[in-house]
Amino acid sequence: MILPMGNTAKESGEIERLFSNRFASETGSEKKVLLQGIKGSLVLSIIRSALQNGWTVAIIREDASNDYLQHAQSELGSHLHVVAHQDYDAPLVYAGPDCKPLDLWLSENRSASSARPYAWREDECALILFTSGSTGMPKGVCHSLGNIIRSAELFSEHFEIDSSDHLYCLAPIHSMSGLRSLLLPLVSEAAVTIADNHSAPFLSIIKEIPQLKPTKIVCGPVFIKQLAAYGKRIIEHIQSVEALLCTGADLDEADRATVMQVFGVPVVNYYGLTETAGIVLAETIAKQTENCLPPPCEGCQIVLTTVEDSSQLFQLGITGPNMFLGYLGEPLLRTSSFDTGDLVQKTAHEQLRLVGRSSGAVKAPTTEWIFPSLLEGWLKSQANIDDAVVKGCRISGGYGVEIWVECSMPFDYSAMDKSIVQQFGIEYMPAKWHNAVIKRNPLGKVDQIIEKTGF
Numbered sequence: 001m002i003l004p005m006g007n008t009a010k011e012s013g014e015i016e017r018l019f020s021n022r023f024a025s026e027t028g029s030e031k032k033v034l035l036q037g038i039k040g041s042l043v044l045s046i047i048r049s050a051l052q053n054g055w056t057v058a059i060i061r062e063d064a065s066n067d068y069l070q071h072a073q074s075e076l077g078s079h080l081h082v083v084a085h086q087d088y089d090a091p092l093v094y095a096g097p098d099c100k101p102l103d104l105w106l107s108e109n110r111s112a113s114s115a116r117p118y119a120w121r122e123d124e125c126a127l128i129l130f131t132s133g134s135t136g137m138p139k140g141v142c143h144s145l146g147n148i149i150r151s152a153e154l155f156s157e158h159f160e161i162d163s164s165d166h167l168y169c170l171a172p173i174h175s176m177s178g179l180r181s182l183l184l185p186l187v188s189e190a191a192v193t194i195a196d197n198h199s200a201p202f203l204s205i206i207k208e209i210p211q212l213k214p215t216k217i218v219c220g221p222v223f224i225k226q227l228a229a230y231g232k233r234i235i236e237h238i239q240s241v242e243a244l245l246c247t248g249a250d251l252d253e254a255d256r257a258t259v260m261q262v263f264g265v266p267v268v269n270y271y272g273l274t275e276t277a278g279i280v281l282a283e284t285i286a287k288q289t290e291n292c293l294p295p296p297c298e299g300c301q302i303v304l305t306t307v308e309d310s311s312q313l314f315q316l317g318i319t320g321p322n323m324f325l326g327y328l329g330e331p332l333l334r335t336s337s338f339d340t341g342d343l344v345q346k347t348a349h350e351q352l353r354l355v356g357r358s359s360g361a362v363k364a365p366t367t368e369w370i371f372p373s374l375l376e377g378w379l380k381s382q383a384n385i386d387d388a389v390v391k392g393c394r395i396s397g398g399y400g401v402e403i404w405v406e407c408s409m410p411f412d413y414s415a416m417d418k419s420i421v422q423q424f425g426i427e428y429m430p431a432k433w434h435n436a437v438i439k440r441n442p443l444g445k446v447d448q449i450i451e452k453t454g455f
Contacts, residue, residue: 015045019046019050022105023052023053029079029080032056032057032080033050033057034059034080036084037062040194052117052118054120057126058076058127058129059128059173061130068130068137068138071137072130072138080093081094088101121144122334123325125143125325127142127145129179130174139327143324147323148183152180152183152184152186152187154279154297154299155184156187156188156190158284158297159216159284161184161190162190163190166191166212166214166240167193167218168212169195171195171198171219171220173194175443176272176273177278177443181218182194202223202226206230206238207237209237210239210240215241216244217243219247220444221251222248223244224244228258235263238263243265243285244259246267248443248445249271249356250380252380268285275323277323281294281296281302282295292351293316299320299321300318301318301319303316303337304344313345315358316342317339318338318340319336320336321336341357341359342357342358343371355371355373357373358371360391364399365396365398366398366426366427368425370399375420376388376390378423384409393432400430401428401431403434404434404449406435406436413433417429435453436451436452437452438450
């Protein structure tokens, strides 16, 4: 597949030409480039020119720890590393042990590229994103270029994005939502703005909206919760917005209802993973469904597998045209299905409700399964709890649960113990409670847990 030319901004044309020439002449890096912290039109220019010259592009989170970065680089093998550095105005380019400022690296080749754009195959890895590493070391998720382009086309068509739209994406480009939004102008005439700082304070983001005048915002449950909390106090700031496109497992229906009532715009939920190239289940702007997973998008289907020792829980599988090729370091093979690792339950109306991840499931001393994510979701719905994180922990004879909660009002954990046992059974009796500040990224994933003393 050849990368479409799209409507790249005119001012980026010259720098894109320089990058294309430089990638065409570069040798010794196995045609792989790792991007970290590169933003604005520069990152799109690098991605486009690299792909046009047959280079695989990997993107890693800006704040990756040393262990995270070293593991990812080891998996990637020989590559160029283009990174924004806080002590330098321009990005740096690392080629093995050698390091040069980006402008110097670009100037080392002045010959024009005469090669035709590289034609990517459907079974060839063009783009790599890394998992969070929350359950171990990060995995490089390998995708064909066709997967990402089709995902962008599906996103654009499903949410009716056209030349009249300005999409404001709060997700970072190392996420699938961010990368897809970045490449959306290649398949759509819509304008796209990617937030430079996806961890910026909520009010800083809100103050930018009147200047940008976006018609649609890609966000996560945290942003919806904050909109609901501020309500009418900020209503004048988002008058241009016609729809909020929310991805993430923790969308609170009460928050959604408040936002839709106060601001008069639909909050549209969609579901996807890095391995599925993002969007595979999605509501529409015209119709939303409460307290259940959205229906499959065009070309996608749901596959359910019964969980061992449970007649009410199912593993969620997805089939579709944009499944990943495999993980970096493993044999790559194009498939049409993926086991998401998410657990679902059927509602009385045969709809599906997401209850959490199977990866964190542990067995209690009674040999009953404990699903921490199921308890976590319930805790976050309680009025006196602002946020919660639940993990399995070792106890005598097996496993129990350990809980971190963030509360803005007095919290009686003894009373909550009783409520948990009544709701879930004795196996879920918390082994440990922690008072904490829980920091999440815009898509709802935990970035940091800071423990506090007492309750």
